[in-house]
Amino acid sequence: QRFTQILGRTTLITLVAAGGTFYYITQVERHPGPQLPFDESKKTLVILGSGWGATSLLKAIDTTDYNVLVISPKNYFLFTPLLPSVAAGTLNSRSIIQSTRYITRHKPRSVTVIEAEAKEVDPFNKTVTFEDTSPIKGSIASTTIPYDYLVMAVGAEVQTFGIPGVQEHSCFMKELADAERMQKQFLDCLESAAFPGQSPEEVERLLHMVVVGGGPTGVELSGEIHDFLEDDLKSWYPELANKIKITLVEALPSVLPTFSEQLIDYTESTFKESKIEILTKTMVKEVKEKSVVVQMPDKSIAELPCGMVVWAGGNKLRKVTHDLMLKLPEYQNDRRGIVVDDYLRMKGADGIYAIGDCSATSYAPTAQVASQEGAYLARMLVQMAKKENLETRATELAAELANATTEEERKRLSEQLDIAQKQMAKVKLRPFHYSHQGSLAYIGSEKAVADLPFMNGNIASGGVATYLFWRSAYLSTLFSLRNRTLVATDWLKVKIFGRDVARE
Ligand code: FAD
Ligand code: NAI
Numbered sequence: 001q002r003f004t005q006i007l008g009r010t011t012l013i014t015l016v017a018a019g020g021t022f023y024y025i026t027q028v029e030r031h032p033g034p035q036l037p038f039d040e041s042k043k044t045l046v047i048l049g050s051g052w053g054a055t056s057l058l059k060a061i062d063t064t065d066y067n068v069l070v071i072s073p074k075n076y077f078l079f080t081p082l083l084p085s086v087a088a089g090t091l092n093s094r095s096i097i098q099s100t101r102y103i104t105r106h107k108p109r110s111v112t113v114i115e116a117e118a119k120e121v122d123p124f125n126k127t128v129t130f131e132d133t134s135p136i137k138g139s140i141a142s143t144t145i146p147y148d149y150l151v152m153a154v155g156a157e158v159q160t161f162g163i164p165g166v167q168e169h170s171c172f173m174k175e176l177a178d179a180e181r182m183q184k185q186f187l188d189c190l191e192s193a194a195f196p197g198q199s200p201e202e203v204e205r206l207l208h209m210v211v212v213g214g215g216p217t218g219v220e221l222s223g224e225i226h227d228f229l230e231d232d233l234k235s236w237y238p239e240l241a242n243k244i245k246i247t248l249v250e251a252l253p254s255v256l257p258t259f260s261e262q263l264i265d266y267t268e269s270t271f272k273e274s275k276i277e278i279l280t281k282t283m284v285k286e287v288k289e290k291s292v293v294v295q296m297p298d299k300s301i302a303e304l305p306c307g308m309v310v311w312a313g314g315n316k317l318r319k320v321t322h323d324l325m326l327k328l329p330e331y332q333n334d335r336r337g338i339v340v341d342d343y344l345r346m347k348g349a350d351g352i353y354a355i356g357d358c359s360a361t362s363y364a365p366t367a368q369v370a371s372q373e374g375a376y377l378a379r380m381l382v383q384m385a386k387k388e389n390l391e392t393r394a395t396e397l398a399a400e401l402a403n404a405t406t407e408e409e410r411k412r413l414s415e416q417l418d419i420a421q422k423q424m425a426k427v428k429l430r431p432f433h434y435s436h437q438g439s440l441a442y443i444g445s446e447k448a449v450a451d452l453p454f455m456n457g458n459i460a461s462g463g464v465a466t467y468l469f470w471r472s473a474y475l476s477t478l479f480s481l482r483n484r485t486l487v488a489t490d491w492l493k494v495k496i497f498g499r500d501v502a503r504e
Contacts, residue, residue: 045067045381048151051155051370056374056378057153063107084220087178088183088224088227089183091487094486152354155357157174158313166311186209190501192206208307211246211248211310253281262460282296287309291306321338328348344373344376356374449462450466450470
């Protein structure tokens with residue numbers, strides 16, 4: 001009887017909790033209430049970008065004290081760490097994006113989201129010019145607005161080093177469209193190889209996938225393509241699957257140069273077992289329609305016939321960032337990006353901040369750094385508004401005090417002024433401090449590698465347990481419950497039904 005009572009109570013509590021969560025998501029989350037309108041007396045904060053840095057800033061900032069505008073050619077946040085999984089068909093592309101409006105609609109004061117590309121920033125007149133670059137445009141497609149504070153969070157674009165043919169004949173792995181394009185091209189190579197009468201050489205070429213760049217992007221992508229091959233293609237293309245070849249080309253002596261040596265060895269031996277060929281000390285010199293020209297370690301030139309090339313050769317600055325830096329040559333002379341001080345303020349400019357991949361700091365250009373910088377800036381901006389409000393209040397009180405006629409009034413006002421000054425002194429702007437949480441990379445075959453900080457040292461781990469850690473870490477880092485649910489469902493779907501090989 002006691003057991004039935006406990007069971008009944010537990011069931012009741014579970015049902016109430018589930019009902020509450022369901023109500024919260026369907027009513028509160030999906031239907032946010034009214035927001036404070038724009039207020040002319042508040043400062044205008046313009047955020048350029050909707051990626052890691054910008055979204056983390058938007059999530060953390062209290063918009064009560066600012067009129068905030070977000071300008072980005074993408075009206076969503078993209079969870080880049082899972083992009084290679086989209087390319088290999090493990091995840092649906094919609095599962096790793098989250099609408100920016102979803103975040104801004106839950107803010108206290110309304111935030112304007114503008115789908116446009118910033119074309120020019122004028123640091124002297126404090127204006128930004130942006131343009132609607134999407135296929136459908138209204139009668140106005142370009143405009144200029146003023147800002148009080150501007151946050152540059154435009155990220156970076158793919159570095160091609162001007163190598164001939166890269167732009168024309170490679171797939172990139174930076175945007176959602178890149179992953180979708182790669183998936184289509186990969187499946188097209190398979191179907192073309194299956195076309196009747198194809199010569200053995202042509203089949204071999206079409207089924208040769210070359211990934212350029214042995215950084216984390218290239219490694220993760222090679223691992224994901226390998227999984228697709230092992231888990232699914234062997235079943236649906238039995239006559240072709242054993243002819244598929246993956247080659248990873250890297251100019252440096254090893255892949256994953258920023259990981260510890262032990263993990264580099266582990267990755268290289270896992271790739272060897274997975275039959276992914278690694279060509280290190282090999283530099284791509286040209287990408288042609290049907291081949292890649294490489295300079296081998298002995299400096300000889302070789303041509304590798306292939307069906308698809310994925311270029312993961314690193315980052316370079318966007319034009320808008322570069323143009324802005326050119327306007328302040330005295331202060332902005334670092335080729336890696338915008339030079340900032342310890343508070344992430346752009347050197348030489350008034351009111352401009354730079355976060356993430358478009359800035360040059362002592363940290364690696366990673367999501368981890370960008371999101372910590374975004375959250376820091378949100379706290380800073382709130383502190384700055386607090387300080388300014390207190391300053392205004394103190395000025396008003398001082399003026400009232402000067403005009404006070406009675407002793408009682410003078411006493412009250414000077415007490416209030418004293419409190420405001422003490423509060424002002426307490427508002428401290430602290431410099432940015434990065435806390436490294438470790439580096440993680442998926443290497444295929446349900447294995448991952450991780451360099452995790454421990455005490456004053458580092459723990460290097462690789463294998464299936466690290467892969468489970470990788471999955472849970474990324475699942476929990478996803479920005480919304482919707483994303484977490486969709487990604488978990490996609491993983492389950494792939495486990496049960498496999499990846500889809502239908503080419504859209
Ligand atoms: P982004 O996130 O790239 O955001 C830039 C934003 O600016 C985008 O919204 C873009 O649309 C917008 N934008 C572009 N041009 C303009 C313009 N002219 N005007 C206005 N807006 C503009 N890092 C990790 O720490 N861990 C990982 O596992 C990891 N995996 C990755 C996997 C892949 C495939 C890739 C490509 C990167 C990965 N990274 C990872 C790196 C990480 O994605 C970047 O460091 C991070 O995105 C940088 O954040 P950001 O805000 O500076 O730029
Ligand atoms: P990257 O800059 O880390 O690596 C690019 C690689 O391409 C370099 O090793 C370079 O030597 C090689 N390369 C360039 N040109 C070449 C050529 N012509 N021929 C042969 N090799 C060539 O770029 P990646 O991997 O895109 O990463 C960018 C940033 O994002 C890095 O900071 C990285 O740490 C981060 N990132 C982190 C991930 C993770 O933590 N799991 C995953 C993906 C990216």
